[in-house]
Amino acid sequence: TTRPDAEERFYDFVVVSNRLPVDSVVGGDGRQRWTQSPGGLVAALEPVMQSRDGAWVGWPGQADLDLEPFDTDGMHLVPVPLSALEVEHYYEGFSNDTLWPLYHDVIAAPSFHREWWDTYRLVNTRFADRTAEVAAQGGLVWVQDYQLQLVPKLLRELRPDLTIGFFDHIPFPPYGLFSQLPWRTQVVEGLLGADVVGFQRDADAGNFQQAVRRLKGYATKGSHIEVPLVDTSPGVRVYGPIKRGQASRTVIAKKFPISIDAAFYREAAARPDIRARARQIRGDLGNPKTIMLGVDRLDYTKGIRHRLEAYGELLAEGRVNPEEVILVQVASPSRERVLSYMQLRDEIELTVGRINGDYSEIGHQAISYHHQNYPRDEMVALYLAADVMLVTALRDGMNLVAKEYVASRFDSDGVLVLSEFAGASDELTRAVLVNPHDIDGLKDAIMAAIELPARERESRMRYLRKRVFENDVEKWSSGFLHVLVHHHAIVASASAS
Numbered sequence: 001t002t003r004p005d006a007e008e009r010f011y012d013f014v015v016v017s018n019r020l021p022v023d024s025v026v027g028g029d030g031r032q033r034w035t036q037s038p039g040g041l042v043a044a045l046e047p048v049m050q051s052r053d054g055a056w057v058g059w060p061g062q063a064d065l066d067l068e069p070f071d072t073d074g075m076h077l078v079p080v081p082l083s084a085l086e087v088e089h090y091y092e093g094f095s096n097d098t099l100w101p102l103y104h105d106v107i108a109a110p111s112f113h114r115e116w117w118d119t120y121r122l123v124n125t126r127f128a129d130r131t132a133e134v135a136a137q138g139g140l141v142w143v144q145d146y147q148l149q150l151v152p153k154l155l156r157e158l159r160p161d162l163t164i165g166f167f168d169h170i171p172f173p174p175y176g177l178f179s180q181l182p183w184r185t186q187v188v189e190g191l192l193g194a195d196v197v198g199f200q201r202d203a204d205a206g207n208f209q210q211a212v213r214r215l216k217g218y219a220t221k222g223s224h225i226e227v228p229l230v231d232t233s234p235g236v237r238v239y240g241p242i243k244r245g246q247a248s249r250t251v252i253a254k255k256f257p258i259s260i261d262a263a264f265y266r267e268a269a270a271r272p273d274i275r276a277r278a279r280q281i282r283g284d285l286g287n288p289k290t291i292m293l294g295v296d297r298l299d300y301t302k303g304i305r306h307r308l309e310a311y312g313e314l315l316a317e318g319r320v321n322p323e324e325v326i327l328v329q330v331a332s333p334s335r336e337r338v339l340s341y342m343q344l345r346d347e348i349e350l351t352v353g354r355i356n357g358d359y360s361e362i363g364h365q366a367i368s369y370h371h372q373n374y375p376r377d378e379m380v381a382l383y384l385a386a387d388v389m390l391v392t393a394l395r396d397g398m399n400l401v402a403k404e405y406v407a408s409r410f411d412s413d414g415v416l417v418l419s420e421f422a423g424a425s426d427e428l429t430r431a432v433l434v435n436p437h438d439i440d441g442l443k444d445a446i447m448a449a450i451e452l453p454a455r456e457r458e459s460r461m462r463y464l465r466k467r468v469f470e471n472d473v474e475k476w477s478s479g480f481l482h483v484l485v486h487h488h489a490i491v492a493s494a495s496a497s
């Protein structure tokens with residue numbers, strides 16, 4: 001399609017992410033419609049974009065869809081098309097079968113394919129080109145997540161006038177794992193194209209800095225990295241520290257823990273219709289004494305198997321009475337054409353079937369399992385209905401479900417069981433913290449959560465709520481953008497003088 005110049009606008013603020021906040025899906029009737037995109041990234045950025053007059057550059061979630069820019073829900077969206085082969089190599093392949101498992105502690109084995117890498121580079125170039133077309137002179141661009149790690153450098157080359165931020169929503173792996181990546185140096189160079197590189201945890205920022213030191217030899221001090229303006233000529237593999245008098249730019253790499261629109265959850269949870277729906281859910285589940293809840297994308301990083309194993313053993317040992325307790329597991333469909341996700345689904349559904357076969361009665365299930373997506377209001381009702389929330393990720397950048405649960409509990413009741421391997425555990429320290437690999441420990445934690453006295457529940461939940469409301473998504477985005485703008489101003493004035 002052609003894009004008439006007259007219609008093209010320029011934006012002072014541009015967010016770039018693999019996915020747009022809406023996904024184009026074709027229904028069973030063959031008709032196209034838009035749905036809200038899955039995952040924490042979109043959930044966090046949507047309120048940020050609705051409050052700013054910026055553009056959002058991203059893929060509309062379906063192959064071979066070439067659309068003009070359009071507006072929705074108060075946001076300006078600039079679609080980037082991907083062919084079916086690009087979806088396979090760049091999205092399902094390199095992003096979700098190479099980087100995703102590598103960056104999540106190789107819980108699944110990453111695959112390394114040179115064709116996937118070639119497509120990753122090509123698609124990153126397309127995102128950078130499209131962003132360069134819509135960003136205003138001197139504008140601010142904020143690139144998101146592991147699918148687009150080459151964009152900061154590509155964009156800087158095209159548009160040195162821009163201020164460029166990058167935020168990594170997922171963990172950044174320790175060097176011992178990261179160094180497996182055949183294209184590790186190019187990835188580090190791509191990220192160093194940004195002025196500020198943000199991470200979820202201190203550990204992630206530290207791992208990135210170590211990769212920079214090991215692969216590029218650049219000096220790091222605190223959160224600052226000195227990047228020489230003229231790199232050692234290509235082909236020369238030995239990089240050295242910056243020599244005296246050599247011109248350099250400073251890149252900041254530090255943590256900015258992401259959050260949620262906490263007020264939305266508090267207000268939704270207080271609504272009479274949603275509270276009524278929570279009571280109805282409880283009734284429909286047979287008014288059990290304890291409702292436990294898991295809410296995850298169906299992903300091997302989320303520790304759903306470990307959770308089911310622990311619950312199954314508690315039932316087998318009679319520590320949990322299936323007439324009193326129910327586990328509601330929402331596993332939303334994700335990356336369904338990637339083999340490791342198909343295998344995981346089979347394993348989980350086999351286990352759910354077995355546990356239900358052994359312990360469910362007619363009219364009462366041990367596990368209420370849903371491979372579905374629910375609207376946000378329904379999620380809030382579920383959070384309100386749940387006495388115990390199980391977040392047992394084996395590795396997770398942040399985990400916003402944990403924060404959504406806390407923000408929804410305006411009654412200061414409910415117990416959060418939270419994995420130490422989720423970024424959220426840095427802040428939510430008064431959750432019942434668990435190591436999900438330790439099945440006995442996990443079982444004890446689940447029992448402790450079920451039996452926690454009301455006063456203890458309240459005191460813990462009050463603390464957790466304070467942390468979530470003090471650090472909501474507005475604080476995350478304004479904190480990041482403040483550092484970005486401030487840093488850029490310092491760099492600009494230093495290079496002018």
Ligand code: G6P
Nearest residue numbers: 019038039040041145169170335
């Ligand atoms: C995580 C990632 C996001 C991603 C989301 C959903 O939250 O950090 O970048 O968008 O999962 O995954 P999907 O592959 O469906 O975009």
